[in-house]
Amino acid sequence: MPNPPRMRAAALTATALLVSALLAGCSDDDSGDEDLTAQELNWKDCPAPSQAQGGGGSPSPLPDDGTWQCATMKAPRDWDDPKGDTIDIELIRVRTSSEENRRIGSLIFNFGGPGGSGVTSLPSFADGFAKLRTRYDLVSFDPRGVGRSEPVRCENDQQLDAYFQQDATPDDADERTELMDSAKEFNAACEKNSEGMLPHVTTTEAARDLDLMRQVLGDDKLHYFGISYGTELGGVYAHLFPRNVGRAVFDAVVDPTTDPEQNALAQAAGFQLALDNFAEDCTSKTEGCPIGDTPQDVKDRIAKLLKGLDSKPIQGIFPRELTQTTATSGILQALYSKSFWEYLAQGLVQAYDGDGSALMRLADASTGRRENGEYSNIVPANVAINCADDKPRYTAEDVERRLPEFRAASNLFGDSLAWSMLSCTDWAVAGAADHPEVGAPGSAPILVVGNTGDPATPYEGARKMVQALGKGVGVEMTYKGQGHGAYNSKNKCVQDAVNGYLLDGKVPAAGTVCS
Known part of the structure; x- marks a missing residue:
């Protein structure tokens, strides 16, 4: 996304x-x-x-x-x-x-x-x-701002489908411009459609x-x-x-002493730790791990999958494709609970065979998308509350300057969490503190x-x-x-x-x- x-x-x-x-x-x-x-x-x-x-x-x-x-x-x-x-x-x-x-x-x-x-x-x-x-x-x-309490509204369902599939980790100037333009359009829609x-x-x-x-x-x-x-x-x-x-x-x-940048960096390390624990758990089972022989092998194969999806998405849930961004979102969602680890392993096995539907379902859970294509307002409300609260406003240059530190915290999730700091750039309301x-x-x-x-x-x-x-x-x-x-x-x-x-x-x- x-x-x-x-x-x-x-x-x-x-x-x-x-x-x-x-x-x-x-x-x-x-x-x-x-x-x-x-x-x-x-x-x-x-x-x-x-x-x-x-x-x-x-x-x-x-x-x-x-x-x-x-x-x-x-x-x-x-x-x-x-x-x-x-x-x-x-x-x-x-x-x-x-x-x-x-x-x-x-x-x-x-x-x-x-x-x-x-x-x-x-x-x-x-x-x-x-x-x-x-x-x-x-x-x-x-x-x-949530649900039935004067909900914040931004883009429509079709626009959100496109928004969540676009490249969230730009590799060059053109991709960076596309990311920034997409965020600006989303934020402008929130201002227009949220009735003050x-x-x-x-x-x-x-x-x-x-x-x-x-x-x-x-x-x-x-x-x-x-x-x-x-x-x-x-x-x-x-x-x-x-x-x-x-x-x-x-x-x-929640750590009440950190700013958004510090928190995103802590999360990069936190999700990396969860992935390490998932890989260790999978490969320790007597029946064998279906996605790798060693913890490092598991992580290497996931990295290879994500890298390949950056240039060549696979079929997700028709007509949507599983992109690098949606796959990353699905993996992150599964790391929220140990009870989801078996579904993550199944989703990865399917993705290695060219079927991205399971990882896409996990990604949909994180963005509030139902099977009928309708979205809840969890993402618009999340962005609106964060941006009303968060005083810092980051630039693409700020992100690029910190990318090495984020990548050191997590080579898989560092880029995604670093670029997420742009969520409130061009937001219509100043952040509070x-x-x-x-x-x-x-x-x-x-x-x-x-x-x-x-x-x-x-x-x-x-x-x-x-x-x-x-x-x-x-x-x-x-x-x-x-x-x-x-x-x-x-x-x-x-x-x-x-x-x-x-x-x-x-x-x-x-x-x-x-x-």
């Missing part, structure tokens, strides 16, 4: 950056206009997801007949003008499975992206959070929506589970409203869980988040595992610690290690 987006959960990840000026003078006072905090939500059966949310059918009841309900919350379009125009924020919930007297409150999830629809994600993952539902209503939402939302999708404003949500749901404290970019949103919330933080968990932790402010003195403890094998939010980010939250706030826990996140690995040690905190208020000892 030209100018691939820096996605924190569904594709490539990077740190969203916030404006310190907007944070100055903020306090723990209740958010927003009195009329908005007094609004009553009209919960009803959830409709089928919109195209922007990803399409499909309405969420099915849970095994115990727990039913999904959706509602729309009004929030200020511009939090600097809280009595001005409002926008709609779409929410979803399932009530607690236990008696009301055991209910703690609402547990609000953000699954990352930025740009992912919480309204569609929560039903998909709810089985994994059944234990938490014994004492909480499980709640999620589409952040502003681009200045109002910052993480700071989303954090203010969270506090309004807390009040409208009737909770004295915000109980929160943030994953990937959701950890950054949670950190910004804790900074703005430290005394309103209840029990909070950050999993797959170099990095988010997450210092939260006075907050309740926040459990911060880092995964040593996480490719998208490298492990070091957890420690940086703990330090940035401040003394006595962040409680660091380590999971020695693979993939993006820890709780969803189903590791008993991790889940017992997280459940013990959220359900019973038992804070794990700082430095707890699970493997």
